[in-house]
Each structure stands twice: as C-alpha cells, then as structure tokens.
Amino acid sequence: MAEMRIARTEVLRAVTVLSLVFVFALTPAFGLMYGSVSALTFGGFTIAAPLGFAMASLATRSLVVDLIAPTLVAALITVVLGRFLCGWVCPVGLLLEYSHALTEKVWGRRGIEAPGRTREKYLVLAALLASSLLLGFTAFYLFCPPDLVYRGTFLLAMRGIVGLDLAVLAVIFVIDVLALRLGRSWCASLCPLGAAVSGLSLVNLLTPEVDRERCIDLDFNCATCQRVCPMKIPLAFRVSHWTMMSCNKCLKCWRECPVDAVRIRPFSRGSSGRQGPVRTRDTQD
C-alpha cells in the first residue's frame, strides 16, 4: 500500500513538473503560448504574477494598469491553491529535492529533529519590495525560480544561448544544496516567490491534518511527517493556519506516515482547533 502511494504521487509529480518544462520551452515555437510564470499570454489572454505587479508598481511608483487584470487572475488561483505551484509546478523545487537526496548520501543529513526556520522568506520578500520602491529594482526574473528553468531551457533549445538564468539557478543550487544542506531550505526559508504565494494562500485547499487518535508521535517520538516535509511544517505539533500556508501539497506526509494518521483535507482548519494529546514545544527555533 505504502509503495503504491510512493509510486503514484512522486511519479505523478515528477511527470507534471517535467512536462511543464517542455510545454513552456516548446509552445512559443508553435505560437500557442508565450512567457512563463512571471507573465503568461495565450490567445490574447494574459496572466501575470502578483509579485511582479507589486514590484513593477513600487519601482515605477505608479499603478501598472496593464497588469491589474492579469494579476487578479493569478492572485485568485494562488488564494485557492496556495503553494501547489511549489510542489507541482516549480522544477527548481524538484531539482533541489533530488539533489538533496544525493548529498544526503554523501554528507549525511543535517537538522533532522529541529524543524527549520521558515519565516525568513517573508523578510526576504519585504527586502525585495523595499528595494523595488527605493531603487526601482524590478529584476523579477532573478526571484522567480521556475522561470529561470523555463527560460533557460527555451533560450538554450530554441536560440542556442546560454542565458543569465542558468547562473542565477546555480546560485540557488549552491545556497540550498551546499550551504544549507537541509533539502529545499531555499523554498521553505528564503524563496521570495514562495513567500508571496504562501502569504496569498488564504483558502489553501488540500492540506494535511493529523488524526491525533492514531498518531504515535507522543508514544514513539515518531515525527516522520515533519521530517519528510520539504516545507518544514511541524505537523506533529499544533500547526496554525499561518504555518500551514507554506504547505506545497507534495503529499509526502500522507504517504510516509507509518500509521496512516495523516489525512488530506479539502479545506484547511489548521490543527490548532483539534483536541488531543499534542506536544506544545516551541517548534520554530
């Protein structure tokens, strides 16, 4: 049963992510769709990332009228799906997960027990927006990891150009895999795009919830769910709505739980409302 789940969710996720890379790299050649995550246009219909809109508006110190409608569409999707983008769309996230699996074999794992810091990403986001306002900085592409891959691939495959994108990608890779060595720490703790998406995911469909009746964490100090969580959500403890907004719906906790205590709920209630034996250690630091 557990093996079936591994095969299904992980293969499905990898296939989704990889096929999107091909879609974004190849569709412009057929005139079907142009752009990528920062701004996407097909058949006269445009979607644009809310973070890009915010940065451009702050940088130019005016409301970028052309981007309002496209941004609202993207914002609506984000409010409902949350960091689904990070789990099922962003190829950088998947790349970091796999490369971390490799480095773990070489160097061993760091930070198994303590859930990582996850709120710094909001500070990075704030710094980014501040620099937009103060310096007119709108290099959104630098902070949109999926775009780095999509455009790097497009430029390489279609134009034979090795762009700046690959260099920025390498920086993210070095920070996460070599410097932090926690596996997707970039996504959980530093990514400003991830922060923007987290902050917007008010509805946040499909998040995990622990059935405290079945959970064996208290008895055996299990904490498998939070160990496998790439977003460092301390699921074995009480989790607020605010923390749950970082969930990327990778379904790892659901898959790996040894006693099937994790359920995926359509609507998140956090787990703070649940009664039961919950450890209340300070989980963030």
Added chain:
Amino acid sequence: MRVTRRGFLKLLAGGASILALSRLISMKGRADVVRPPGAIVEEHFNSLCLRCEVCLEVCPSKAIVLAGLEDGISAANTPKIDPLRGPCEFLVGRCQDSMRCTKECPTGALQPVGRDEIKLGSVELDRERCIAWLETGECLVCDEVCPVLGAISINEDLKPVFHEDKCVGCGTCVYACPADPKALVLLPRGARRVAWPR
C-alpha cells in the same frame, strides 16, 4: 517563533548589505541599448519590464535578444534588438501588419505605436570596413534592402552615404551587410521613445 536579538541584528545587517549593494547598481537605464518598437523612456523601462521574455518569444525574425550584464546589471535580461540575428520587420516583412512584441507585452513597457512614429535608433557606417568605400569591390546591398526612402543615398563615386535623420534603425541593412566584420552598426542614437506614464 521568538526573534532573538542576535537573529534580528543578523537580519538587519543582511538587509542593510543588500540595500548597499543595490545602491551600487544604478537602476536608471544607460540608454545605450537599442530597444524594440514602442519602448517607453529608458528612465522607466528597467523598472516596468518584468523580463518575462514574451517579446523575445513572439518576434518572428528573432531580432529581439536579451541584454546581458555588459549592458548594465539593471538592464540584464531586458529586451534589445540585435540586427545581427535579424532585422526588426515593422516596416516590411512579417510585422508590417501588426507588431507582435508591442501587442503581446503584458506590462506596457512596449506600447502600441504607429509605424510612422517609430525610430529605434540609427545606423552608422564604418568606411574602414565598407566594401564600397575600401574599393575592394562594388557593393550597394545596404541601399538595395533599405525600406526607408532617403535614409541611404549613393554618391557620384557609387558609395553609400547614411542619413541619420531619415534612418529608423530597423537594422535591415546591418543584417544584410556582406562585409566581415560588418561595416554597419545599429546605435540607439536619436531613438524616439514613448512617454511614460501615459
């Protein structure tokens, strides 16, 4: 989460160094890049452009490329015209009915403009490289391909003379120039840019 004093100071230092670093990088465009048609004034261009690359992807002649670090960090990955890869075909060719880049730009960094208002820059002739001027051969390719009346004239010695005021900077002649290295270079000199905010 408890924010420790040390952590707070670390973040403060990090933020300050990011700001200081960004200060070093001038975000005002240096205006030495040839932009696609309908580009807004250089002062705001780098701030409005999201670097989504839609313009590059829709360009049928592949004339639009991305500015690199050599054009300034602030301009990195913004679109520019590279006539060596293709001419901007807004006068004749695949874009004479509608300019794809200005139509598809999601941010408005490229604005829809009338064909007559466009001047991307102007072409400069290097007589040290020109086949006709060097008298290594008879060559009038630039004059033959030029879509603009009066931008290139031929003097009595059968040598091309460029007129900056008439040239619209489409780069057709640069693309076609048979000299190696090219005798022509497209410069943003005299470019007409769209005022912003509108």
